Every structure is written in structure tokens, then in C-alpha cells.
Amino acid sequence: MNNIAIKIQNLTKVYKLYDSTRDRLKEVLNPFKKKYHKEFYALKNVSFEIYKGETVGIVGKNGAGKSTILKIITGVLTPTSGHVHINGKIASLLELGAGFNPEYTGIENIYLQGLLIGYTREETDKKLDKILQFADIGDFVYQPVKSYSSGMFARLAFAIAINVEPDILIVDEALSVGDAVFQAKCMLAMERIKQKGATILFVSHDINSVRSLCERGIFLKNGVLHAIGKAGDVAELYMKESRDTMNQNLAHEYAEAETDNSAIKCNDNNIFKNPESFSKKVSHERYGSGEAKVTYVEVLDIDGYEVIEAKFNQEVTVKIYFEAYKDTNLAVGFGLFDDKRIQISGGNFASVGQKQISVTNGEKYCVSYKLKLPLQMNNYTIQTSIANELIKETNIAYYDVIPNAYTFTMARRENATLWAKVCLFPSLEIEKF
Numbered sequence: 364m365n366n367i368a369i370k371i372q373n374l375t376k377v378y379k380l381y382d383s384t385r386d387r388l389k390e391v392l393n394p395f396k397k398k399y400h401k402e403f404y405a406l407k408n409v410s411f412e413i414y415k416g417e418t419v420g421i422v423g424k425n426g427a428g429k430s431t432i433l434k435i436i437t438g439v440l441t442p443t444s445g446h447v448h449i450n451g452k453i454a455s456l457l458e459l460g461a462g463f464n465p466e467y468t469g470i471e472n473i474y475l476q477g478l479l480i481g482y483t484r485e486e487t488d489k490k491l492d493k494i495l496q497f498a499d500i501g502d503f504v505y506q507p508v509k510s511y512s513s514g515m516f517a518r519l520a521f522a523i524a525i526n527v528e529p530d531i532l533i534v535d536e537a538l539s540v541g542d543a544v545f546q547a548k549c550m551l552a553m554e555r556i557k558q559k560g561a562t563i564l565f566v567s568h569d570i571n572s573v574r575s576l577c578e579r580g581i582f583l584k585n586g587v588l589h590a591i592g593k594a595g596d597v598a599e600l601y602m603k604e605s606r607d608t609m610n611q612n613l614a615h616e617y618a619e620a621e622t623d624n625s626a627i628k629c630n631d632n633n634i635f636k637n638p639e640s641f642s643k644k645v646s647h648e649r650y651g652s653g654e655a656k657v658t659y660v661e662v663l664d665i666d667g668y669e670v671i672e673a674k675f676n677q678e679v680t681v682k683i684y685f686e687a688y689k690d691t692n693l694a695v696g697f698g699l700f701d702d703k704r705i706q707i708s709g710g711n712f713a714s715v716g717q718k719q720i721s722v723t724n725g726e727k728y729c730v731s732y733k734l735k736l737p738l739q740m741n742n743y744t745i746q747t748s749i750a751n752e753l754i755k756e757t758n759i760a761y762y763d764v765i766p767n768a769y770t771f772t773m774a775r776r777e778n779a780t781l782w783a784k785v786c787l788f789p790s791l792e793i794e795k796f
Contacts, residue, residue, distance in 0.1 A: 368562035374445035420573035423583035451530025469504035498522035571774035651763040660768040687722035737786040745769040
């Protein structure tokens with residue numbers, strides 16, 4: 364154990380699931396110990412070692428067991444079976460509010476966290492100024508934390524965790540609630556304590572952060588250790604399986620659509636896509652007069668895979684499938700919006716020099732826009748529109764508008780943080796006099 368920070372041996376966590384509270388009571392009172400529950404394995408026989416000074420990222424879908432294993436390591440949960448060996452002082456940042464007393468002020472919670480870590484009041488006093496400076500929440504530190512926003516919670520919790528100089532730092536997805544500046548500040552702070560020899564266990568859906576920050580990766584799948592190895596290899600395996608799963612689901616939907624005569628072949632290579640699930644998903648928010656309707660939207664990379672998380676400046680194709688229900692003229696476009704519904708960019712027929720097209724009732728089309736994504740790390744949505752410009756730039760009839768037709772995430776830009784929303788790639792010239 365001299366060179367090992369965390370050792371996990373055959374770790375299992377089982378939850379008993381009951382159909383009703385009555386079944387729970389019946390099981391307690393049954394003299395023959397009859398079971399009325401189903402067993403759910405959040406973790407099943409997981410074993411691995413993390414070495415001192417190592418940064419390890421844990422990836423996996425929601426429900427894979429990532430947060431469960433962190434809670435067991437930090438002592439928040441008790442395992443059903445197995446053992447956890449810890450060699451060093453742990454500071455953790457799990458879900459927001461974990462370990463905080465909501466009735467205490469920020470200052471009081473700083474001393475409470477110091478006590479839990481094993482600091483004396485005098486030792487916490489020496490760290491107080493650095494914690495307050497890093498958190499940067501002003502006079503709110505003297506208010507009860509139950510009044511804090513999620514961002515303020517994250518600031519204070521991370522400020523405490525990073526400044527108590529832990530041997531082991533455990534970080535869950537809680538950082539995702541902070542703004543871009545705070546997230547960059549946290550990543551820099553983690554790099555610094557990493558250089559000092561601290562061990563970092565890092566859970567994130569931001570695969571690019573796992574690649575850049577971590578040496579090794581752990582891939583949990585349905586509570587089981589699916590893969591462990593170099594961070595880049597594990598991240599790539601996770602993304603590949605995510606893409607494959609999505610494409611299998613889409614293929615199943617299209618197969619069902621074909622048997623239902625709702626899909627037709629446009630040519631030898633393409634299939635007109637009209638899955639019922641898409642129509643259901645957007646039905647509550649779409650609007651328009653209905654002369655034509657979008658049946659499916661997808662964003663594909665150059666290999667034809669659906670884009671779940673795009674890399675900075677990645678080339679993609681936005682494909683918009685639609686069907687006409689009336690003889691008319693129309694144009695098809697899209698808008699690219701950030702998480703605050705601010706339009707960043709988009710494309711339409713006019714912007715690419717394409718005139719409106721004439722369609723007849725029953726015709727089916729696919730419109731494709733190719734573009735690059737030099738965007739800031741964030742969540743983005745595609746809004747689609749089918750319209751007829753009756754009078755140029757004055758009078759437009761909207762046949763179909765879908766505000767949230769497709770959603771994807773932009774990964775963090777490698778090597779250099781992008782502070783602006785979009786990178787314009789300006790040219791540079793230096794002239795010396």
C-alpha cells in the first residue's frame with residue numbers, strides 16, 4: 364500500500380427495490396423470511412487500484428455506478444460487500460450540498476468541513492483567507508447556505524476541497540454547474556495540486572477533460588468494471604460504444620418505420636427518415652401552418668456517426684428531412700442556439716445562394732448543410748424552419764418550426780481555452796518599426 368492511494372476489492376452495492384411500502388412491511392414481518400423485493404446491483408464485484416500522484420477519470424452512462432463508487436470511497440455510503448482501502452487525507456466534491464449543514468452560514472460550514480477532514484480550528488483559520496478568495500461569493504459567505512444558488516454552492520465547496528491540501532481529491536459532476544470562468548479556474552487549481560503530488564479521482568461527462576487531465580480511465584457499465592487503461596483509450600471506447608448504441612436504436616426505429624410504410628428509399632444509399640419517436644418528442648413545441656413538416660433531424664460527423672459531443676472546429680453535416688403536404692414554394696433553414704437560447708449561427712437557402720424550391724404534395728426531401736463548429740464548450744440546440752418568403756425580407760409564412768430539433772455538446776477546446784462564444788480564426792501580421 365506504500366505507493367497506492369486507493370484500493371478497491373470486490374466492491375458490491377445492492378439496493379432492495381419494493382413495488383410498494385406494503386411489500387417492505389410484509390418482508391419485515393414474515394416469519395419465514397420470504398423476499399418481497401428485487402435486487403438492483405449499483406456495483407458488482409468491482410476491483411481496481413489508484414496510485415499516489417495519479418489522476419484517474421471515471422466515465423460511464425447515467426446509472427453506471429460512478430457516483431455510487433465515489434460515495435463509498437468517501438464514506439457517504441456503506442458497501443454491501445467488498446473493501447475500500449484509503450491511504451491519505453481525502454477532500455471530496457460530490458453532489459451539491461453533500462456534507463454541508465444548510466442552516467449554517469458559509470463561514471460555519473468551512474469550519475465544519477475542516478473538522479470533518481481532521482483540521483483544528485487554528486489550522487482552518489490559516490486557510491480561511493485563501494478559501495474565501497477562491498470562492499469569491501462576497502458577503503453571501505455570512506448567510507445560511509440554504510439560500511445559495513447551485514453555482515455558489517459549487518464555488519464554496521470546491522474552494523474548501525482545493526485549499527485544504529488533500530492527499531486525495533475526489534470530484535464528481537458538481538463542477539458542471541459553475542460558469543465557464545469558474546470551471547477554468549477549477550481545472551487550473553486541479554492541475555496545480557496534481558503537480559504537488561495529489562491523487563485525483565475525477566468523474567465527468569466531458570470526455571475531452573478526461574483525456575486532457577487524466578493519465579488513466581475507468582469505464583463503468585451497468586455497475587461492472589467494463590474497461591481500465593490509458594485515459595485516451597478508455598474515453599475513445601466509451602464514445603464508440605455510445606455512438607454504436609445510438610445508431611442501433613436509430614436502426615431499430617427505421618426498421619420499424621419501413622415495415623409501417625413510413626420510410627421510403629430516396630436512392631441506393633439513403634433512406635428517408637420519419638421515426639414516430641421524433642414526431643412525439645417535438646410535438647409539444649413545434650408550430651407552423653403545416654404545408655410541410657420536418658420528419659427528422661440529425662447532425663453527423665464525416666464518418667456518418669451522430670454527433671453527441673463535438674470536438675472544437677469539427678466538421679459536421681446537419682441533415683433535415685421533410686415532407687410536403689401541399690404544392691408550394693419553400694426554403695429550409697436552421698439556427699444554432701446556446702443553452703441560454705442565444706442564436707450563435709445558422710444557415711438558410713438565402714445564405715448559400717439557393718432559391719426557394721417548388722414542391723408538390725407527398726414529396727419527400729433531405730436538406731444537408733455542411734459546416735464547422737469553432738464554438739465554446741457548452742450545450743447547443745438546432746432549431747429548424749420551413750418557410751415561404753412571400754415578400755423578400757418582409758413577409759414570411761412559416762410552415763413548420765421546431766425550436767429544439769437536435770441537441771449536442773461541445774467539448775472543451777484543447778490546449779487553449781476559448782473565452783468567446785465563437786472563434787473567428789483571425790489572421791495575424793506583426794510589423795516592427
